[in-house]
Amino acid sequence: MITVENLRKTYGDFPAVVGSDFSVESGEVFGIVGPNGAGKTTTLKMLAGLVEPTGGSASVLGYDPEEPAMRRKLGFLPEESPLYEDMTARSYLRFFADLYDVPRDVADERTGAVLDRLDLEYRDRRLGDMSKGMKRKVAIARSLVNDPDLLIYDEPASGLDPLTTNVVLEFVRELRDEDKTVVFSAHNLFHVESICDRVVIMNRGEIIARGTVPEIRAEHGETTYRVFTTVPLPETLPADDEVGGEGEERHVAVVDEMAAVESLREAAEAAGGRVADIRTDEASLEDIFLRLAREAPTTSEAEGGRGRAAGGEGVAGEHGQRAPGGNGQS
């Protein structure tokens, strides 16, 4: 569905994306994660044909992303959704349906079903009078007006309250069940962990980890073991009594190797006690990301080193809301 090879984008002499390779299979939810300035938006805009790459190649739905035919089959949700403030949600969605040559009744039914699922009422309210979450839901409905196979969503849940975040993410997850392919960016790792089939982690324009969340955990995460003993040992601290039977003492040590677990078992038995429980704690994607990012210099530290050029260039449709044939609204 998407193949990216050595894809690069340089703004002036500032390398925003340094040479990405990845592919996205049909029916996947694929996450691009990383901190601010990592190159996520630039990557998504290159896939959507809104930013021209400096080098490398991308094939999206079998097309070069620059081809207008590709955009007809794509639903793109920009990070900030610029909406016509004076239009109502209904008239706005019809406007986009017209741009995509989707008959009104089909569009009304399609977008109405999306807004039902996203729980958006007040469809005749001016967009300018809607909350951020409501506007986001309208923008999501707009991305589906042409019934695309591929959805590219830039930070779909950014800045939304927890309830709306859940509604939006649940919706993204359900899109996969309808055989849609979704590529989305996020800086909240929890979101990614809960809904992505595969992930690439970007930092400073580079992909620093990739795979399914369990694969990334196996490669980069550390598993730790909490070992609860019934006797105090030099390695243990008193534990609260969440484990074991009434009145029994509990002490806990945290170790990161099975060999250390065995040593604790032997030491506990030698002291007349036993190991009462062992719990495994897997590193979260967030823990792994923080560690990987610590190992590499942060974007802001490296900003000078990346030779940041003043001003940008080559951005077609800053807000990414280009209609088929290139009739953007901004």
Ligand SMILES: Nc1ncnc2c1ncn2[C@@H]1O[C@H](COP(=O)(O)OP(=O)(O)OP(=O)(O)O)[C@@H](O)[C@H]1O
């Ligand atoms: N039009 C432009 N001109 C110059 N530099 C740009 C332009 N667009 C992006 N950049 C720079 O490229 C880098 C990557 O930006 P990008 O927006 O792709 O990152 P991001 O990971 O999406 O970050 P965020 O989460 O903050 O949106 C940043 O340092 C940014 O300042």
